[in-house]
Amino acid sequence: MSSEKTIQRIAVITSGGDAPGMNACIRAVVLTAQHYGIEVLAFRHGYEGLLNNDWQRLDETNVLHILQYSGTIIKSARSERFKQAEAAQEAARNLDAHQIDALVVIGGDGSFRGADHLSHHWDGQVIGVPGTIDNDLFGSDDTIGYSTAVETAMDALDKIRDTAEAMDRVFIVEVMGRHAGFIGLSSAMASGAERMILPELQREKPLTVASIVKHIEAVQRVRGDSSYVMVLSEHQWPGGAVRLAEQLEDRLHLPCRPCLLGHTQRGGRPTAHDRILATRLGVHAVQLIRQGVSGVMAGTSGQGLAETPLAETWQKRKGLSQEWVDIQQSLFNPVKKSKNGS
Amino acid sequence: MSSEKTIQRIAVITSGGDAPGMNACIRAVVLTAQHYGIEVLAFRHGYEGLLNNDWQRLDETNVLHILQYSGTIIKSARSERFKQAEAAQEAARNLDAHQIDALVVIGGDGSFRGADHLSHHWDGQVIGVPGTIDNDLFGSDDTIGYSTAVETAMDALDKIRDTAEAMDRVFIVEVMGRHAGFIGLSSAMASGAERMILPELQREKPLTVASIVKHIEAVQRVRGDSSYVMVLSEHQWPGGAVRLAEQLEDRLHLPCRPCLLGHTQRGGRPTAHDRILATRLGVHAVQLIRQGVSGVMAGTSGQGLAETPLAETWQKRKGLSQEWVDIQQSLFNPVKKSKNGS
Amino acid sequence: MSSEKTIQRIAVITSGGDAPGMNACIRAVVLTAQHYGIEVLAFRHGYEGLLNNDWQRLDETNVLHILQYSGTIIKSARSERFKQAEAAQEAARNLDAHQIDALVVIGGDGSFRGADHLSHHWDGQVIGVPGTIDNDLFGSDDTIGYSTAVETAMDALDKIRDTAEAMDRVFIVEVMGRHAGFIGLSSAMASGAERMILPELQREKPLTVASIVKHIEAVQRVRGDSSYVMVLSEHQWPGGAVRLAEQLEDRLHLPCRPCLLGHTQRGGRPTAHDRILATRLGVHAVQLIRQGVSGVMAGTSGQGLAETPLAETWQKRKGLSQEWVDIQQSLFNPVKKSKNGS
Amino acid sequence: MSSEKTIQRIAVITSGGDAPGMNACIRAVVLTAQHYGIEVLAFRHGYEGLLNNDWQRLDETNVLHILQYSGTIIKSARSERFKQAEAAQEAARNLDAHQIDALVVIGGDGSFRGADHLSHHWDGQVIGVPGTIDNDLFGSDDTIGYSTAVETAMDALDKIRDTAEAMDRVFIVEVMGRHAGFIGLSSAMASGAERMILPELQREKPLTVASIVKHIEAVQRVRGDSSYVMVLSEHQWPGGAVRLAEQLEDRLHLPCRPCLLGHTQRGGRPTAHDRILATRLGVHAVQLIRQGVSGVMAGTSGQGLAETPLAETWQKRKGLSQEWVDIQQSLFNPVKKSKNGS
Incomplete structure (x- = not known):
C-alpha cells in the first residue's frame, strides 16, 4: 500500500x-x-x-x-x-x-x-x-x-413447507441467480428443500422432467405421502417454474404449484x-x-x-462450495439413503 | 337456541x-x-x-x-x-x-x-x-x-416497493383470490399500490393493456420518474402476471417484472x-x-x-367494501387528482 | 351531518x-x-x-x-x-x-x-x-x-415459548397498558400464555405471589414438567417483571426470567x-x-x-371482552380442567 | 486424521x-x-x-x-x-x-x-x-x-429507533452476553446505536453515569434534538437497564426508557x-x-x-474484533467528529 x-x-x-x-x-x-x-x-x-x-x-x-x-x-x-x-x-x-x-x-x-x-x-x-x-x-x-436475499427466499420456502405439509403437495419456488446458484443452494439448504435446480448443476448434468418425476416418486415411496419442495434458479428451465409445474402435474397427476419470488429478494429489512x-x-x-x-x-x-x-x-470464477452441494445432494437425499439401507 | x-x-x-x-x-x-x-x-x-x-x-x-x-x-x-x-x-x-x-x-x-x-x-x-x-x-x-395472507402479500409488496423505488420500475404482484378480491384489495391498500386488478372490478369494467399503460404514463407524468406497483388477483389476466409483464414491457419499453406469491400466502406464522x-x-x-x-x-x-x-x-354474496374501493381508486389516484388540479 | x-x-x-x-x-x-x-x-x-x-x-x-x-x-x-x-x-x-x-x-x-x-x-x-x-x-x-403492538408482544411471547419449552422454564413478559389490559389480553390469547396479570383483573381480584406459585405448581402437576409463560401488564406489580421473577425464584427454587418489551411495542412495520x-x-x-x-x-x-x-x-369506559377473558381464564385453564376431570 | x-x-x-x-x-x-x-x-x-x-x-x-x-x-x-x-x-x-x-x-x-x-x-x-x-x-x-440472537436484538433496536425518533428520546436496550460482548457489538453496529456498554470495554475503561450523560448531551448538541439509543450487555451495570434509565432521567430531566430483551434472544425462527x-x-x-x-x-x-x-x-480467549469496535467507537462517533471539524 x-x-x-x-x-x-x-x-x-x-x-x-x-x-x-x-x-x-x-x-x-x-x-x-x-x-x-x-x-x-x-x-x-x-x-x-x-x-x-x-x-x-x-x-x-x-x-x-x-x-x-x-x-x-x-x-x-x-x-x-x-x-x-x-x-x-x-x-x-x-x-x-x-x-x-x-x-x-x-x-x-x-x-x-x-x-x-x-x-x-x-x-x-x-x-x-x-x-x-x-x-x-x-x-x-x-x-x-446476499444474506438478506437468502433470508427472503428461505422465509418463502418455510411458508411453502407449511402448506405443502398440510396438503402433501409438490411445490416449485423460483429464486434469483441466473448465472450463479448461491441463493438457490443456500435457501435450499436452509429450508431443507428436497431438490434444487441450479445453473452450476444444470451445466454439469441437467435434470429432466423424467428424472425429477422419478425422484419425487422415490421420495414419496420412502417417506409415505409427504410434501416435496423444489428450489429453481431463474432461467434454468424453459418457461420457468410455471411451465415446470405444468409438466410435473401432467406426469404426476397431482397438484404441483409454482411460486416466483422475483424482486422481493431485493427488498426487505x-x-x-x-x-x-x-x-x-x-x-x-x-x-x-x-x-x-x-x-x-x-x-x-x-x-x-x-x-x-x-x-x-x-x-475469475467463484464456485459453489462442494461441501455444501454434497450435503444437500448426497448425504441428505432420502432416496439414496434408502438405497444404502437396502 | x-x-x-x-x-x-x-x-x-x-x-x-x-x-x-x-x-x-x-x-x-x-x-x-x-x-x-x-x-x-x-x-x-x-x-x-x-x-x-x-x-x-x-x-x-x-x-x-x-x-x-x-x-x-x-x-x-x-x-x-x-x-x-x-x-x-x-x-x-x-x-x-x-x-x-x-x-x-x-x-x-x-x-x-x-x-x-x-x-x-x-x-x-x-x-x-x-x-x-x-x-x-x-x-x-x-x-x-385471511389476515395472515394479507400480511404476507403486504410484506412482499413492501419488499417490491423497496427495489421499485431504487430503480424507478414497474412491478406486478400476483396474489390469491380467483373469485374474490379481498386479499388483493387489502394488500393493495396496506401497501399503497398504484393499481389493482380484482375479480369484482374486472367483472364491472375490465382493464386492458392500453388502459394500464395510459395510467402508468399518467402517474409518471404527475410524479416524475417513480415506481409503480400493481396487485393482480390470480386468474384475472390470461397468462397471469408473467404475461402481463411482457405485454407492458412491449408497450412501455421499460423493464416490468412479475412476482407470483402463490402458496406462500397459505403459510407463515x-x-x-x-x-x-x-x-x-x-x-x-x-x-x-x-x-x-x-x-x-x-x-x-x-x-x-x-x-x-x-x-x-x-x-349469499359477500361484496368488497365500496368505501375501501373508493379510497384506493378515486381519492388516492394521483392521476385523477392531477386532473382536478388542472 | x-x-x-x-x-x-x-x-x-x-x-x-x-x-x-x-x-x-x-x-x-x-x-x-x-x-x-x-x-x-x-x-x-x-x-x-x-x-x-x-x-x-x-x-x-x-x-x-x-x-x-x-x-x-x-x-x-x-x-x-x-x-x-x-x-x-x-x-x-x-x-x-x-x-x-x-x-x-x-x-x-x-x-x-x-x-x-x-x-x-x-x-x-x-x-x-x-x-x-x-x-x-x-x-x-x-x-x-394496537394491532401492531399486539403482534410485537405475541412475537416476543412466541420466542420465549421456544426457549421455555426447551428448558421447561417459567417466564414473565411485561407488556404495555398500564390502565387497560387490551395488549395483555390479546397477546396472552394469541400466544397461549398460561397466566395474565391485567389491570382490570387486578382491580377485581389481585393475584399474589402465593396464588401464582400455586397455579404454576398445579399446571406442572397436570402437564408434567413444562414451560409456563406469564403476561404482565406494566405497573401491575411492584418492581415489575424483574421483581416478580425474583419472588417466584425464591419460592419455586427454579429459574424464572423476566423480559421487558418496553417501547419495542411502539415500533416496527x-x-x-x-x-x-x-x-x-x-x-x-x-x-x-x-x-x-x-x-x-x-x-x-x-x-x-x-x-x-x-x-x-x-x-366512557371501554371494557375488555368478557368472552375473551373467560376463554383464557376458565375454558383454557389446565388446572380447572384437571379438577373437572377428577 | x-x-x-x-x-x-x-x-x-x-x-x-x-x-x-x-x-x-x-x-x-x-x-x-x-x-x-x-x-x-x-x-x-x-x-x-x-x-x-x-x-x-x-x-x-x-x-x-x-x-x-x-x-x-x-x-x-x-x-x-x-x-x-x-x-x-x-x-x-x-x-x-x-x-x-x-x-x-x-x-x-x-x-x-x-x-x-x-x-x-x-x-x-x-x-x-x-x-x-x-x-x-x-x-x-x-x-x-449467535446470528439469530443478533437479528432479534437488532429487530428490537430498530423498533426502538422508530419511536425514539418520533419522540426524540433516550433508550437503553439490555441484551445478552454477560461475559462477551459479541451480541452487543453486532447489534449496536447493525442498528446504528449511539452507545454500547460491553463487558470487554467496561473491563478496560468503565463508563460512568457522568460520562454517559456528557456523551448524550454532546450528541444532542451536534445533531439537534434527536434520538439516542444505547446497547447494554447484561450484568454490566448494577441494577441493569432499569436502574441506568432512572439514573439518566435524574440527570437529564428527560424521559429515558429501558427494554430487557431477555430470553427472546434464544427463540424465533x-x-x-x-x-x-x-x-x-x-x-x-x-x-x-x-x-x-x-x-x-x-x-x-x-x-x-x-x-x-x-x-x-x-x-483460549476469543476477542472482539478491534476493527469493528473502532468503527463504532471512533469513526462513527458524532461527537468526536464534531471535534475534528472544529
Missing part, C-alpha cells in the same frame, strides 16, 4: 440491480469521510448520474438512520450508453469539474466493468464495493445483499450480516482511498478484509 | 385449502371440549379421512403449543369423491361407528357444501368454521387465515388476529354443539359472534 | 405516545385533502408545534411511501404547558394566522383532552383520530397501533390492519371536516365508521 | 442454554448418520438424560422439517450434579449399556467442560458442537444461535446462517467420528471447517 494521500472530495454511486445493505454502505462511506474531513458527493442513478451530472451533497444528516432500509437513497440504474468511450470521457469531465479525488462504485460485475472502463479515461482513484444479491463476485466471501458487511466495506473503501489505492474491489476474506483487482472480480 | 344437550364425543376435520390459524382452531375445539369432559376425534385429510376411517384421538397433549404454527396437524385435502351420495353414507357409517355426536368442519365454501351434503345422510350435528384465506364466505366478517379469531370460533363451535345447534357456520359480526345457515354462506 | 362546507386549509398533528400507523394516517389526510383541493399544514411535535409555530406544508411528495413505516414524520410529543388556558389561546392565534379551517389531532385520550381544551378557545373544527397502542378509547373498535385502519380514519376525518363536523373522534364500529364526541372517548 | 472406523451407534445431547439452530444440528447428525447406516440415540435434557438414562431413538421421521424451529426437540438443561466424578461414571455406564460408540454434545463452554470431564471416565469418542448465542467459544468463527452453520457442523461432527477423532469441537474457520481441542475452546 502507498502512503496516505490528502483526499478532499470523493463521490459515490450505486449501480446495477439494487441490493439490501446499499444504504448502510453509503452511510459508512459518508460517516468515515466526515471523520477525516472529506466531502462526499453522490451521483444519482448510477453511471447515468455521472453522465447527466445529476448529483447531491451527502453529510451525516442525509444518512442518519438509513441503514435499516433496503433500496438506495441515491437510486440505482443500469446504463447501456456508459459502455461507449465518449461516455466515460464525459463522466471524467463531470468528475473533474467537481474536483473529485476518488469514486466509490457499489454494485455488481457490470458496475465494476463500468468502473474499470472509466479508469481508462479518468485519473482519479476508483474503488469497487460488492453490492449484489447474487454473491457471484470473485474476491469477497460475501456480497452486500437488511439482515444484521448485510448491514455489518456493508458498513465494514464502506469504511474500508474510504480507508483504501486514503492509502492511495485504486482499481480494486474492497471485500472480505474470512474474518478479515481483502482487496482484489477489479478485473479479477469477474474474470 | 335450544337447551343444552349431553355431548360425549365430537369429531373435527380441516378440509380444502389450508389456512393459517387452522391449528389454533383445532386447539380451541380440543381445549373447550376437554373443559366440558367431551372427547375429540380427528379424521385426517378432511373428508378423505371420513371415508377411509383414518382417525386419531386429540387431547391437550396433542394441541399444546400448536397455535403459533400454520398448516394443520390433522392434514387437509380436497375430496372429489365425497360429492357422491354413497360417500356421504359411508362417512355417516364411520361417524356412527365412533359414536360421534357432532362434527366440526374447518374450511371454505367447498367444505361447507360437503358438510351440508353429509347432513342429508347423517343425524349428528354439523358445525362449520370459516377457514380460508380468501375471506369469501357470507356470514362472518373475517375468515381464519399466523397473525394475532387469526389466532384469536380461530380460538374464538373453535370455542364457539363447541358451545353451539352443546346448545344442540346444527347446520350453521360459526362466524363473527362486529365485536360479537354470529351463526349463519351453511347454505347461505355460499349462496 | 351538516351540509358540505368550503374548506381551504387544514392542519394535522400527532400527539402523545407515537403509534405504528400514524404515518399512514397522515398520508391519508394529505391525499384526501389534495383530492379535494385542500391544503395541509402539519405542526411538528404535537401541541408543542402549535405553541411554537413550528410548521411545514405537506403534499403528496412528503407522504409518498411512508405508510409502511412506524413513527411519525411530523414528530410527536407530550405537552404539559398546553393545559394552560393561555397556551390554547396562543395555539388558536397561530392557527388563525395560518388561516386554518380545521385541525386533525391523531393521538390518545390526553391528546383528545387537549383538542377539547383547544376547542374552547378556537373557532375552527377539531377532529380526533384514535392513535394509541393501548386501544383504550371509547368509541372505536380499534385504535391505530405496522400491520396491514393498522395501515388500513389508519388510512380509513384519515380519510374519514377529512370527510367529516368537509361536512362541517367538529368535536368528534373518527372511529370504527363493526365494518363501518363511527363518530363519538371527544369527551365521551375518555369519560 | 486417523483412518475410518466402523461406527454403529452414536448419541447426541443438547446441553446448557438452548440456541436457535440446535434442531437443525440434531437433524444433520441424524441424516448423516442414517446415510452411513449409523443408529442415533438422543438423551433428553442434556447431561441429566445421561444420568437418568432418559433416551429416545432418532431417525429421519423425528427430524423431518424441524430445522425451521428454535428450541431443541430433545430438550436441554444445565446439570450441576454432572460435575461429580461419580456422575460421569454413571453416564459412562449408561452409554456403554446402549453400546454407544460416540457422543455429540451440542452446547457452550459449560457443556464442553462436561464433555471433557466425561472423556476421563468413558472410552467412547466425544465431539463438541458450538451451540450458544454468546459466540464466546475459541475455535469457531461463529457459534450456532433461526436465520439461514444459523441453519446452514448448524447443518454443516452436525455433518462434520459425524464425519469426525467416522474418522476416529475425539475430544475436539467441530467449528468453522473462514469458508472451511476446523477442529479445536475441547479444553482450548474455553481456555
